[in-house]
Amino acid sequence: MNETRKAPLKAYQNPGFLHGKDARLVRILSEYLEPASRLKWQHVRDTIVFFGSARVLPRDISESRLEELQKRAETEKGKGRPSAQEIARAEQAVLLSRYYDDAATLAQLIVGWAKSLDGGLKRLLICSGGGPGIMEAANRGAHQAGGQSIGFSISLPFEQKINPYVPEELAFEFHYFFMRKFWFVYPAKALIIFPGGFGTLDEAFEVLTLTQTRKIRKKMPVLIYGSEYWNDIIDFDAMVRWGTISPQDLKLMHRCDDPYEAFELLKRELTRVYKL
Secondary structure, three states, rough: OOOOOOOOOOOOOHHHHHHOOHHHHHHHHHHHHHHHHHHHHOOOOOOEEEOOOEEEEEHHHHHHHHHHEEEEHHHHHHHOOOOOOHHHHHHHHHHHHHHHHHHHHHHHHHHHHHHHOOHHHHHOOOOOOOOOOOOHHHHHHHOOOOEEEEEEEEEOOOOOOOOOOOOHHHEEEEEHHHHHHHHOOEEEEEEEEOOOOOHHHHHHHHHHHHHHOOOOOOOEEEEEEEEHHHHHHOOHHHHHHHOOOHHHHHHOEEOOOOOHHHHHHHHHHHHHOOOO
């Protein structure tokens, strides 16, 4: 009876409880409160959000991979020779890589403008999902322009490391998709939707739905970037013809194909709405 016993764990130090189903609400609140605290500590006032595919490669990498496959196709025989499908995918990756360059350029332009605003480098911070592809391009462009940027990453069954252009103080990792989406939208002044897959479509349509239903009350420009891609993927005009959306719903988004054009549109709209 005289043996020294360890003190029982406090509830907030008990990993078994914190990771169990009974603490789900605590975890959800944590994914609201911790980012709020850190963004306040970093004096972040507002953001410009970039959505887009994690699979988009920089142009130099995609071109190098295509050249390697083409050389192997010319010199190798049998099982080692790349298929026509592999080469076609590599050619498509080169076409898609232009969006990596465009995202980086647009992010640089936004950071350059933000430096002139009240609050400087804490205004209109570039924000992405923190991963590779378009997300990396946005963070990279901000870094190259001398600005901070935010990465709202998500834990996935397959490994996705946060890209190296996100500073540690603004690198976040979420468990819950809906909390990550909240932080994408809540501080955002504008959203730019580059070509992407299921995740990008999910994010894009959630934002458009919130805007259409006026659950987002602030005026927030939504740019759909890359007509060649999006016209092939989604026919918004057909939705109007079928009556599933209204003609005025098309005004919820702007379409852009050039980073300088996109920047001027953003600058004009944000200046008009927020008097920046």
